[in-house]
Amino acid sequence: MIKGWTGKRLRIDLSLQKAWTEDIILEDLRQWFGGRGLNASFFSQHFQTPISPSSPDNPIAFAVGPLTGTLAPSSGWTSIASFSPLSDFPVYGFTRMPGHFGASLKAAGFDQCILQGKADRPVYLWIDGGEVKFEKADHLWGKETTETTVAVQEEKGDRSIEVLCIGPAGEGQIPFANVIHRLSWTGDRLGLGYLFGVKQLKAIAIRGKKPVTLQDPKQFLNLCLTLKDQIQKRQKMVRVKEEGALSLLAGDERKGTRSSNQWVSGSEKQWATSLWANLSGWESCFSCPVHCGRNIQHQEKCLGGIHLEKAWYLGPQIGVYNGEWTLRLHRFCQAQGLDPFLTASLLGRIMEGVETGTLSEEDLRHTEDVEDQGEKAFALLRRMINGGKKEFHLSAPPLSENGAPRAKSVDPYPTPMWGDIPATRWRIPPQPEAVEYCSRDEDLDILADIVSFCMIVVNRLNLMTVSNIIDLINGATGHALTIEDLQETISNIRQMESRLQNKKLHWNDQSTLLHLGKGQISQILRKEEGRNVSISNRTAS
Numbered sequence: 001m002i003k004g005w006t007g008k009r010l011r012i013d014l015s016l017q018k019a020w021t022e023d024i025i026l027e028d029l030r031q032w033f034g035g036r037g038l039n040a041s042f043f044s045q046h047f048q049t050p051i052s053p054s055s056p057d058n059p060i061a062f063a064v065g066p067l068t069g070t071l072a073p074s075s076g077w078t079s080i081a082s083f084s085p086l087s088d089f090p091v092y093g094f095t096r097m098p099g100h101f102g103a104s105l106k107a108a109g110f111d112q113c114i115l116q117g118k119a120d121r122p123v124y125l126w127i128d129g130g131e132v133k134f135e136k137a138d139h140l141w142g143k144e145t146t147e148t149t150v151a152v153q154e155e156k157g158d159r160s161i162e163v164l165c166i167g168p169a170g171e172g173q174i175p176f177a178n179v180i181h182r183l184s185w186t187g188d189r190l191g192l193g194y195l196f197g198v199k200q201l202k203a204i205a206i207r208g209k210k211p212v213t214l215q216d217p218k219q220f221l222n223l224c225l226t227l228k229d230q231i232q233k234r235q236k237m238v239r240v241k242e243e244g245a246l247s248l249l250a251g252d253e254r255k256g257t258r259s260s261n262q263w264v265s266g267s268e269k270q271w272a273t274s275l276w277a278n279l280s281g282w283e284s285c286f287s288c289p290v291h292c293g294r295n296i297q298h299q300e301k302c303l304g305g306i307h308l309e310k311a312w313y314l315g316p317q318i319g320v321y322n323g324e325w326t327l328r329l330h331r332f333c334q335a336q337g338l339d340p341f342l343t344a345s346l347l348g349r350i351m352e353g354v355e356t357g358t359l360s361e362e363d364l365r366h367t368e369d370v371e372d373q374g375e376k377a378f379a380l381l382r383r384m385i386n387g388g389k390k391e392f393h394l395s396a397p398p399l400s401e402n403g404a405p406r407a408k409s410v411d412p413y414p415t416p417m418w419g420d421i422p423a424t425r426w427r428i429p430p431q432p433e434a435v436e437y438c439s440r441d442e443d444l445d446i447l448a449d450i451v452s453f454c455m456i457v458v459n460r461l462n463l464m465t466v467s468n469i470i471d472l473i474n475g476a477t478g479h480a481l482t483i484e485d486l487q488e489t490i491s492n493i494r495q496m497e498s499r500l501q502n503k504k505l506h507w508n509d510q511s512t513l514l515h516l517g518k519g520q521i522s523q524i525l526r527k528e529e530g531r532n533v534s535i536s537n538r539t540a541s
């Protein structure tokens, strides 16, 4: 019997309104672990060339890892992949979504779920354990995400089910629309809202009750408890709890230096003060002791969750220093189902266009007299979404001296390019063909993604070591991993994704991670192996 994994893939065809289950063999699970690896493997096997994101055949793949749904700390993320609409040509894209959806998928009995086809009218999927139903969603079409979530939960008579849904932005097939669950957790930077909208899929509601079967429950539980305890004692966690992932943004991105919670610039301090006044309580992904999400309490109403790095992008990053306007922008994105990062990126470009005079008078109508940047951003955002298809007419994005787009926002996130094209067809410029991958960070991200761990915990904060992950996998699945196994998997995933994205990998001396046996992962692991003689001693350092 397979332990840790379920060994099952759920296949759903929306055109035929059929669902069936496939086995995933143990060999594949041990090769790809889960998450990003399983998804890249599925796409590699089924697609020699990319297909149009709007094609019914374009799959949306959700996958989790062997630790998902267990007590392993911060193991609640879900990997999602598809051919994305955020480019001028079809491109394989993937993202990771924090929250609780992945744990529910696993508890329903699946390591992976592949959606294909296109419904002929709006539907939502109801996955209740192993049973799948295609429910009519005409009455939900047009509803905001909050209303949709509550309506589906009430229909099913269970407020605890997970509802991953789109809002009007996804229905309108806006490429930078996203999906949201629990009024908080989103799958960003892939155009998932668009992809759901094209398939006329309003939501996926899911309920699962199967516990994960573990190889060595006692050892596994002890390790989980030790890790949770150690994570909670770490100083870094205090700041992450207060500021969320905002605390991880580099100083130049935040345009100011500050120690924990010390806002040095007057306008930023003002922004933070008004924003923080509306925060209440914390929220967390499945089985995470960090609780980096915050809730918004505004005029005595709870408005769902907020992740403060997104607030930053919808705030000072685009010149909005009034926290109330940031909240309104965030709330608008949340209700409409818009990707806050990409929305901020577009708004950044627009605000820059306002400053540099590259927006036409027509584009600026009704905002000329608005002094507050937040109010102006909000008016522009409403026009982008509601105001018809040809609202803005920039002929080309402003360029910096070296020719790169000069948007204020959101590096390293992709910056949508826009020109004389409808609002529903804004695109991110194609990525360069050849890309060098050579950072330890990226390999640790892949490692986090294949076991559905939080990359913030694993990579940005190093609250968990690679050895910890190996031990957890071993305790859950009985699979005795080696350094070479991990290296090979990571390297192969890179290659599969590069092929799918039509990118070339640069194999040079700097790219040490690409050479089996020479990568930094191996160095890190060897260092850890040397330091830690027994499993019980290998805990977060």
Ligand code: SF4
Pocket: 074, 075, 076, 098, 099, 283, 284, 285, 288, 289, 290, 291, 292, 293, 454, 455, 456, 457
């Ligand atoms: S650190 Fe934050 S994002 Fe990461 S798993 Fe925990 S609650 Fe989720």
